[in-house]
Amino acid sequence: MTKVVLNFKTYAEATGKAALKLSRICEEANEKYDVEMVVVPQTADIRLISENVSIPVYAQHVDGVGFGGYTGHVTAASIKAAGASGTLINHSERRLKLAEIEASISACRSEGLSTIVCTNNIATTKAAAALKPDYVAVEPPELIGSGIPVSKADPGVVTGSVEAVKRIEPEVGVLCGAGISRGEDLKAALDLGSVGVLLASGIIKAKDQKKALEDLLSGIQR
Numbered sequence: 364m365t366k367v368v369l370n371f372k373t374y375a376e377a378t379g380k381a382a383l384k385l386s387r388i389c390e391e392a393n394e395k396y397d398v399e400m401v402v403v404p405q406t407a408d409i410r411l412i413s414e415n416v417s418i419p420v421y422a423q424h425v426d427g428v429g430f431g432g433y434t435g436h437v438t439a440a441s442i443k444a445a446g447a448s449g450t451l452i453n454h455s456e457r458r459l460k461l462a463e464i465e466a467s468i469s470a471c472r473s474e475g476l477s478t479i480v481c482t483n484n485i486a487t488t489k490a491a492a493a494l495k496p497d498y499v500a501v502e503p504p505e506l507i508g509s510g511i512p513v514s515k516a517d518p519g520v521v522t523g524s525v526e527a528v529k530r531i532e533p534e535v536g537v538l539c540g541a542g543i544s545r546g547e548d549l550k551a552a553l554d555l556g557s558v559g560v561l562l563a564s565g566i567i568k569a570k571d572q573k574k575a576l577e578d579l580l581s582g583i584q585r
Contacts, residue, residue, distance in 0.1 A: 368479065371385070371403055449471070452478055461490060495534075521557060545565075
């Protein structure tokens with residue numbers, strides 16, 4: 364089943380009550396289309412959303428630390444307790460070193476949380492896949508928020524990443540990110556071998572979020 368992960372970032376249109384409203388739109392889409400919708404709100408909104416929708420809720424970041432003196436860090440145990448079932452790691456807006464990525468994945472694995480490691484090219488995709496997250500999401504940072512989908516601007520980074528992951532760790536799924544906002548973008552990403560997409564502003568900043576999401580998913584009816 365196609366995985367559609369919607370990152371709320373820190374947009375006003377996806378914060379607090381607005382985040383819950385958007386999550387309910389995603390929940391409706393999950394029931395209508397042949398997709399697995401995942402919402403990725405800010406940490407403070409995880410509990411509100413997880414208690415009011417049935418679709419998976421992921422965190423935007425997890426640190427590879429446990430209990431103790433780690434003021435300001437986000438632990439895997441805390442997001443799980445708040446109702447999250449997974450997390451993004453190493454988004455281009457929250458970059459980590461390789462050792463930190465590995466520690467985050469390990470912390471999440473110990474709590475039974477799913478992981479999506481964001482990468483920006485084939486080389487980093489290879490390194491990430493070797494750490495055995497559940498997914499890698501390929502997002503050239505220059506295309507994030509540009510409205511230009513990576514599946515069109517740089518399809519080779521998607522196909523190359525898919526091929527590399529299959530060689531290194533075939534159980535890891537590849538998601539396509541950056542600039543995804545329309546149904547043709549989603550179709551192109553799937554045609555290139557990805558199992559889904561990671562998206563944000565194309566839906567969240569739309570005047571009609573529900574219509575924008577339905578336009579994206581229109582080609583994959585149940």
